[in-house]
Amino acid sequence: MLKTDVLIIGGGLAGLSAARALEGKKNYLISERENRPGGLAATVRKGGFHFDYSGHLLHLRWPETSKFIFEALGGNCARIKRDARIYAHKSWTPYPFQANLSGMPARVKSECVSGFLKAYNESRGPRAISRTQERPEVFSRWTRRVFGDGISKYFMLPYNAKLWQYPLERLTTEWCAPFVPVPGPEEIIKGAYGKNSEGLGYNTVFSYPKHGGIGALSTALARDLGGLRLGLEVERINLKKGVADVRHFGPVHFKRLINTSPLNEFIARAEDAPAAVQRASARLRHNTVYVLNLGVKGVKSDMHWGYFPEGLFPFYRAGIASNFSKSLAPRGCASFYIEIATPGDALDMASAEAAVIKGLKACGLIKSAGQIVEKLWLKIPCAYVIYNRERAEALPVIFDWLKSRKALSIGRYGAWKYSFMEESVKEGLEAAAALLKR
Ligand SMILES: Cc1cc2nc3c(=O)[nH]c(=O)nc-3n(C[C@H](O)[C@H](O)[C@H](O)COP(=O)(O)OP(=O)(O)OC[C@H]3O[C@@H](n4cnc5c(N)ncnc54)[C@H](O)[C@@H]3O)c2cc1C
Known part of the structure; x- marks a missing residue:
């Protein structure tokens, strides 16, 4: 013994x-x-590629x-400056969405800005969340109160519903503190009509082997x-x-x-x-996350990762790991990670894969399925605790x-x-x- x-x-x-x-x-x-x-925090090697369990970047504080x-x-x-984006309304705009509305169509932009200003003027209670808040609000109420109806409708609600796979009327907000940046009115307006505020949020610079x-x-x-x-x-x-x-x-x-x-x-x-x-x-x-890792040739994008709030895309986030470490993919290739969440249900991987490829083509990250030279599914049974x-x-x-x-x-x-x-x-x-x- x-x-x-x-x-x-x-x-x-x-x-x-x-x-x-x-x-x-x-x-x-x-x-x-x-x-x-x-x-x-492990890396799997396959066919000359190194695949993580989705992007695992060091945010050191x-x-x-x-x-x-x-x-x-x-x-x-290496220390790397973040290039994170959001894809919505057939356009890319820098992350975070709420501070970078400039990439959005005029109608969406004005709905978001006016909704934000209305919410800002009416808002009572703390806007930023503290982890120790005694009686946390639910997410659906908090996002409308803090960001207004437009930003909530176009990003916060659909993105978080896809990620958490749990009713946002019951999801509480203790987790938001470091993860959801809350800009002020000047930053919102500047981000919509002037200079982008890419420097907001917890991960503007990250480290990675x-x-x-x-x-x-x-x-x-x-x-x-x-x-x-x-x-x-x-x-x-x-x-x-x-x-x-x-x-x-x-x-x-x-x-x-x-x-x-x-x-x-x-x-x-x-x-x-x-x-x-x-x-x-x-x-x-908790939810479950399936990560589809792809080895892809002929990729043009320099982006590190992108968020996908719209239902057309089955994934909530897709990243290009070889853009933060070239050594993860053979020369001429890129290594993608695509994250799909479920409430714990098994994923139909064949249909998910077809939908992923359609999504990657729709946002312009790839031109055809023929570019894909390697793939590896990784499952994270317990991924985000609710x-x-x-x-x-x-x-x-x-x-x-x-x-x-x-x-x-x-x-x-x-x-x-x-x-x-x-x-x-x-x-x-x-x-x-x-x-x-x-
Ligand atoms: C999709 C996703 C993306 C993420 N991205 C990032 C990121 O970019 N940056 C970041 O900093 N963090 C990120 N994280 C968080 C990061 O993965 C975790 O914070 C960290 O790796 C957790 O380490 P841990 O040791 O606490 O838990 P784990 O890594 O889960 O380690 C627990 C270990 O316990 C073992 N184990 C379980 N049950 C038993 C048992 N009965 N007997 C023996 N062994 C057992 C498991 O095999 C596992 O090795 C991400 C997480 C997810 C889900």
Whole structure:
């Protein structure tokens, strides 16, 4: 029977970062069910292309985590100025839509600007959202109150309905803070009738490995980790007894636990979780994202990624990864990632593929299907966790119980939130620091 001081479930960025900080200081074991480390921050090679699980760009905000990530990557990192766009009404306009209406037809522009000014003059309550807001509004109401009817109708509502696959009258807004920029009236008017405001938003400049895709970061973090074990899935756990049943391995006894696997799955495996905790966890919802990666020859666009609010396009976002790292595609080719969300239903991939090709032709990114030389579907079963009243009620119940068992649940899915890679790294480092302090 194996004994460890710290069991880490999951070798994504959160688990790997925690392990790096524990290495040489405390005995630990990472149990990762896949045969490779990295979780969603992984890169798959096929036919001379490197494909990520959709665009995975480093949006770095905090000095300590930035230093940790840059050190892990060594010199293998480039800083890149964002070229993100929106395609609507047969035109491209820079992201974010609300601050760059200039590319839209006159009728749409004036509906958006007048709707915004009306909403701005009538608006009561905070316009920007804080993550700690006690009683969050629902998205459909918030967007109309803050952006007005035009911007909501042409972008915010259709785009977010496509992405979240959940009724926007029930989606709450705690996630919006870093992700949805809220410009003032001057920026809206300037963006519609004058100079574009491309510099708005959380990701105006991003970092990305020069070689190897985002998987290069996970590979670097996993290097020389003595406690990393691949192909081992935690099937059952008992926090009270401090024991986990690991498939193909048997029981592992631990003193402390860091979970980074999806919270709802973790609770379902926790045999000592009280009924109230199980019930709370069963109320958590998420969407599923299918990523169609394409290797394409003869592409002219320099764009990094584009947002597609209109129903004609089955995807909510499409990006050209080789435009932020040439090494991802062979010479003369580009590597595309196309993201399609479902509420969890299986996707009919053959019809989706036909609709994707039609969409890429309609917006001018490709001329014909004959340009496609490679393809790879990747599925992200739990992609975006749903923010709703049920989540807000369930998380305190679950985390109070985990606290009573001295277990930590961190990362994008362990903490059940909409966060970036850097936040998973930060939480991994903080979890390790907390365990080392005791
Ligand atoms: C479509 C999409 C696009 C994104 N784009 C960006 C972006 O551009 N920039 C950015 O910063 N972030 C982006 N993210 C977010 C980013 O992927 C995550 O924040 C980060 O990779 C999460 O790391 P993690 O370690 O918390 O979780 P994960 O990567 O999910 O790692 C959890 C690990 O646990 C393992 N596991 C699960 N269950 C078990 C079990 N029972 N036993 C053992 N192992 C288990 C899994 O295999 C996985 O390896 C994006 C996410 C999505 C869905």
